[in-house]
Amino acid sequence: MKSATGYVAAAFGALALLALLAVLLDLPGPVIVVSLLVALILDLVCVLAVRRWAAFERSLIHAAQKVAVGQMSARVPTTPGGTGGNRLVQAFNQMAEALERRIAATSQEQGRLIAALNSSTDAIIAVDGEGAVTFANTAALGLLKPDAGQVLGRPLAWLLADKEVIEGLRVSSEEGRPSARLVERPGKRWLQVMTSPIVGGGDWASLVVFRDVSEVKRTEQVRTDFVANVSHELRTPLAALKAVIETLEGGAARDPDVAGDFFSRADAEVDRLVAMVEELLELSRIESGEQSVAYDAVDLTGILRRAVERLRPEADKRQVNLSLRTDGPLPAVQGDSERLERAVINVIQNGLKFTPAGGSVLVAAATLDAEVRIRIADSGVGIAREHLARVFERFYKGDRARHQEGSGLGLALVKHTVEAHGGTVTAESEPGRGSVFILTLPAG
Template sequence: MKKREKYLNISSSFVKIIFFVMIIFILASIGLTITLYSFYGSYIEDRVKVTNKIIFGVNTGILCSMLITLVVVCPIVLYASRKMASPLVEMKKVAIAMSEGDFSVRAKDNYSGEMGQLAVTLNQMAAELSKTISSLTIEGDLLKQILNSMSDGLLGFDLAQQVNLKNTTFEKMFGNQSKLEELEDDLYEIMRTISLAAVENEKTEITTCSFKEKSILISGSPIRSEDNGIVGTVLLFRDVTEAVRLEQTRKDYVANVSHELRSPLTAVKGLIIPLKEGMVKDDEKRKHFYEIIYNEVERLNRLVNDLFELSRLQSRNTPFDMQIVDVSNILYDEQDKFEILVQEKNMRLVVKKSEKPIYAKGNIDRIGQVITILIDNALKFAKENSTITLSAKYENARAVVSIHNTGSIINEEDLALIFDRFYKVDKSHKEEGAGLGLSIAREVIARMNGNISVKSDGKNETCFSFDLEGVNLT
């Protein structure tokens, strides 16, 4: 049921106050007339009876007129008061709704005079406020989406060093911490220090810190108002772990290249000097020196060729010439190629026969190159009398090729790094090769849209596998 407005509420309308004052005035007049008559009635009756009658008649007429006026005027005044208060009450409702955030309410603007103008102005103000708040809400949501889509974490501080802004990237980077003070390694203190330094020096401050084995680059900049005053700071957090790792890899790469190039050159130089000085008189010894020099030059040539091959694979994005190849036939060809070498090392190289041909999409020469690298790697590390098994199969629409050998293991800490350039399981660098073969194999397989991996049980078995897009011709 709609609540009825109490228009007789004195505090709600100035007109109602006038109405009640008028009633009081009329009642006071009647009371004054009755009082005067009670005091002076007998006096007037004794002396001026005619005048008394006339005055009584006049008073009676006035009293009756007042009573008639009261009866007639009261409804009129009440109606006029209600008519004047109604638009004000309605606009009061609109103002209350606006104060509560509802800008959809509108007042009737069909009143005449100042009331109508006031209603129109109030409606226009509500429409403008609704439009402004809607625009601010959209801009706020857009800003929030932009901040949350940033790849860098963001944290805002006011001048009291209280956090007033934070995006989801920051929360993902450091965990959903309810209190930043609970961050480990005094990271919050580092943030506050950077923020204070940015305010004090009025410039961007940069530092690097560590958090859970990650390297985080922190950049703190002051926030300025329109009058160029500093009102706070904003800190950006970038995970530079990969960049630091790549920089270290680059340094290691340069160091390893230098080492691998220096080793054969040092050996050649050490042998050429006595030959040049005529210190080697024995022909057999001289021949032995020449053979060593030749082997070192060949080693250097292989290293340069491997470096060139790896660099060419990584710098060129053109795909290989791809065909549908029978992987099983490639495995048998590789078995024939390594037969003599395997016998010399007292090992066995077998191909696990598949029930049907295994077809894959790739480059036949490059697939053979990868298998050659993996077999050669197995021959270097497998022990005598061990077995190297080559196999191929279909798995999840992929052709999977495996080179499994017994008699060798790879430690768990080496598995993740085994395909890195120049990485060697033997840290003393005693085994042959420069550590580029597996890196080349990984690049070749990646260029054929495949993946390569390694598993080792840590006891006696190691298995290298790569997969290519399978083709079913049956």
């Protein structure tokens, strides 16, 4: 479109031509003057219209340039009294408003997606067709090299340095199908790595998801160990029972004295099996939450006295001195009297089993602030440091010095019972210097 100056020059040229024609045609003076005035007015109107259109054109171009660079709030002002131009302005502004709303909605959805990905406990990484990282959520940053620095744009193969993950990514990108692998990381950490191609994802060609399954693997290992331990613990009394039966079948049953001895052995093994099954069932109920604590006021002093008196015959048989000491009356605690008594008995029995003849087991209790602390100390073989942290695991028996009779469930039951009452249980020991188990319960 020509500039306004060009239109002005053209208008004055037309006026000059009109004046020349009037002279050549010998028109009357008034007619010439009127004609020139009309032409001049028309020219001025045209010039003003052209200038307005030029200003409108510049405004429209300027607004379009702003929209092109992402300034969606740019608008073109309407012209007072305009018609066609204003319709164009309205159409442009409506288009810009629609684009602004759509882009805002897209940005909001993208923000929600990024926030959701960043809040995930799974590590999520997106890569382009060349294997360069185009997105990494917060959890993924912990998997990459400590000196990775700027992550985006760098090859995942360099940032991660894990051949199995890179192979899964290659399968996903080249063969266009998902893949899943189980990868072991340092520190006994297991990751399930899933790679999937993204169709129409732009610079997100593939997605790599790392899920920490260490706890699942640990649970599987615990389950495997549990089955193995139960099998082992059941095999011993069952083998003893089988030996007794075979001996009786071989003729020992005809001798009343011998038969009585073997029947006593069989009865002891059956009692051991029954006790183990009962402990397993109780432990299962506690761990599953099926067995709740019946809260009543519990007399701890009475519990400790009953436990000591109940186990005194066993202590005398083992020639171990079992004693009780309390510093004054103990406050009542809220809980299940029967379960707490079983827990105390289990700890005392544990001390008796691993204390040689001539040794001692001391049960002491005292009030400390708002807690009652029960301290059961023995002068037995002690526990090695590497085994101390695991003594409360079910079936754990530690070193050979402590691998004696018992199911290996007693201390596990103690831990669950005390914690169910809001307390704690700890163990202190050194090989050859005995062990101390401390049960702490909230008073009141």
